[in-house]
Amino acid sequence: MIKLTDVGKSFGDHWAVKGLNIEVNKGEIYGFLGPNGAGKTTTIKMISGLLRPGTGRILVGGYDIVEEPIKAKSITGYVPDKGFVYEKLSGLEFLNFIAALYKIGPARAAEKIEELSSKFSLREVLDELVENYSAGMKQRLVFAAALLHDPAVLLIDEPIIGLDPKGIRMLKKMLEGFAMKGVAIFMATHSLLLAEELCSHIGIIHRGRLIAADAKDNLLSGGRRLEDLFLEITEEAPSGSAGVE
Amino acid sequence: MRAFPLLFIPGILSFKNSLDLRRISGRLPFILLGILFWIFIYVIFSKVLAYFKGVELFGDILAAKLLSMVFLSFLSLLIMSNIITALSTFYLSRELELVLTKPVEIKKIHAAKSLETFLTSSWMVISFALPMLIAYGTVYGAGYTYYLALPVIFIPFLVIPTGIGITVTHIIAVTLPARNARDIIMIIGVMFLLMIFLFFRFLQPEKLLNPESFPTLLEYLSNIGVDSAFMPYYWATHAILLLLTGKTGDSIFYILMLISTGAFFMLIASWSGSRWYRAAIDKAFGVKKRGIRVPLEKLLPVTVSRLKSALLIKDLKIFLRDNSQWPQLLLLLALVVIYVYNFTVLPLDVLPQSTFVISNFIAFLNLILAGFVLSAIAARFLFPAVSIEGRALWIIKASPVTMKDFLYSKLVSGLVPLVILSEILVVTTNLILQVDMLMMLVSLVTVFLMTLAIGGLGIGLGAVYPKFDYNNVASISMSFGAMLFMILALMLVTLTVLFEAWPLYLYLNARMVSRPFGSWEISQAIISFSLVVVLNAVCFYVPLRIGVKSMETEKWT
Structure with a gap:
C-alpha cells in the first residue's frame, strides 16, 4: 500500500533523507523510529503529499504521489505531529468540512461523525469551538478527521502526543482494529514502548538513512528489547551528510 | 535583577535580534515611507499655519482652534486605543500564562503591563504630534524653552488616557460576562473611533480653505463647545500656546495640572489593578466562546458543489467569528459613508461650465477613486484570504483538493461582496451626480471588470506571497506582497x-x-474598450494561474 523506492529529499545542499526504500503492506503497522532530526517528519510529509520527493518514487495504494496526488490523498488519512485546526469552527463543523473535502455525502458523513465522535469521546464537545478544546481533545479531533473517509492508508506522526492514558489505550485498540481490517499504518514515533507493543514492522532512520528495517519479530529475535537495539544501532551508525528534519 | 525590568527582557531581546542588517534593509522602504510621512505632516502644518497667520484677526484664533481640535481628537483616540491595548496586554497576551507561573508579584506584572500599554498605544500619536508641534514652533518662531517643555506637557497628556484606559479595562473585565468582554470592548472601541472620524468629516474641514466661510465657521466652532477648562486637551493646548508666545511662567499652571492629573489617574489604575486584576484574569481564563451561529449552508444555491460550498462556508464562518476582522469591516463602512457623503457636498452648481459635462467628468474620475477604494478593500480582505489558513494549511494540502479549487473558493467568497459593494458605490454616486444613461452603463461595466481583475490579482498575489505565521490579520495587509498588490x-x-x-x-x-x-x-471607442477588457482579463487570470502554481509547490507545508 505504501512503497518508497530510493526516496531522497534535500533542502538546499543538505540531504534530510536519502536512499529510502520502504514497503508497507495491507494490515501492517510500520513503526518509523529515529532520534530527533533523523528525517521522520520529512518522510511522512513526503508520503502525505505535503512535500515532494527530490529523488525516487512514492506510491500510495498504487498511485504515484507526485503524478496522481488527488487519488493518493483520497485514500490516505494523515495525522500530523502538530495538528493545527481551524480554531473558529466547532468540532462538528470541522468534521463536516473534512467530510466534504473527501466528497463524503451528508448522510454518510453524519453516520461517520456519530461513530467517531463516540469512539474518541468527543460527543459532548462537538458543538464547541475548537479554540476551547484542550490539546488532547484537538488531537482526538484530528484523529477523527483522518478516519472519516475510511482510509486505506493511515499516516501518523507522533500518535500519542497530548493524549491521556485512556486516550492512548483507546488509540492502540483502534489501530490494531484498523490493521486487522487491512489498513496499512505508517507511524513515526519516539515512543519505543508503543512501537514494540503495536507495530508489526520497524524501520529505524538515523541522519536521513534507514539503518534497520524488518519485521519486528526478526529484529527483536532472541528476546532483545527495542530500546537496547535502538540505542545500540543509532550510536554505532556512521555519520552521513543527511540528517535534519 | 529586579522583577519589573526583567519582564521587559524578552521584548527588548526580540527587538535586538530583529536588528540585523538584512531585516533592516528589507524594511528600508517602510522606514523611508515613515520619514516621508513625517516630512509631509510637517509641511502640511507649516503651510496651513503660515496661511492662518496671514489671515487678519482670525489667524491666531484659527491656529489655536486647530491645535485644540487636534488635542481633543488625540485624547479621544488615546482613551480608546488604551482600552483596546490594555485588554490585549493585561488579559490576552500570550506570555501571561508563563509570567503568572513565575515568582513575580502581581503588582510588578501590573506595572510592567501598564508601561507596555502606555508605549504601545501612544507611539503613533507621538509620531504624528512631533512634526505638528515642531511646525507650530517654527511658524511662530518659538524659543528653546518651547521645545524643552514639550515632553513635560506631552508625556503627562499621554499618561492620563493610559490611566483611564487601564482602569476602564479592569472594570469591564471584572463586571461584563467574560465570554463577551473582548468582543464588546472591540465593538465599543471601534464604534467610538468611527464616531469621532465621522464627526470630524462632517465638520467639513474643507471650509477652512474658503475665506468667505470664516465668520460662520468661527461662530460654529465656538458654539460646538470644543473648549472646556476641565479637560486635559485644554491644558495642553493652552500650555503650548502660552509657550509659543513666550509666556513661559503662565504655562506652568497648565503643565502642573497635566502632571498632577496624570499621576492621579495612574494611581487610580494601579489601585484598580491591585483590587481587580487577579480576579479578572481568573475569569478571563475560564472563558468558553460560542461564536456566531448562522446556518450558512442553507443560504448557498444547491448548484454549488459540496466541496466548493464547504470551502466557502468554512471561510465565511471563520471570518464572522474572528473579531479582529470586525474593526476592519466597520472602518470600511465609515469609508463608504464618507465616500458617498463627499459627493453630496460637491459644489457642482457653482462651477461655470456645463453641469452635464462636469457631472460626467467627475463620474469618470470617480472610477479611479472607486478603483482605489476597491484596491484598499481587496488588500484588507482578499489578499489575506490565503494567509488566514495559517498553520491549518496542512489540512487543505493533505486532502484531495486541487489548489485551483482552493483558490477559486477564496476568490468567490471575496469577489461576490466586492462586486456588490463596487456596483452600489458607483450607482449611488452616479445618481447623486445625475449622469446620463451611457455614462452609467460604462461606469458599471468598467467597475465590474476592474473588480474582477483586482480580485484575481489580490487572491493570486496573496497565494504567491502568503504570510501564514501572523500575529494579527491586519499585519498581512502590511507585508511586502500586499504592497506589491x-x-x-x-x-x-x-x-x-x-x-x-x-x-x-x-x-x-x-x-x-x-x-x-x-x-x-465609435471605432476608437471600441478599440479602447477592447484594450480595457484585455487588460482586466489578463490581470484577473494570470495572477491566479501563478498563485495556483505557487500553492502547488512545497514552499508552504
Missing part, C-alpha cells in the same frame, strides 16, 4: 481609466456641440 492594482485602475479617457473625451465633445457620435469615433 497595491502598486499593481493602482496601476491597473489608472491604465483602465486612461484607456477609457479618449472615447469619453470624444463623447463629451460631441454632446457639448450637440452632434451625433461618428463611426470613426
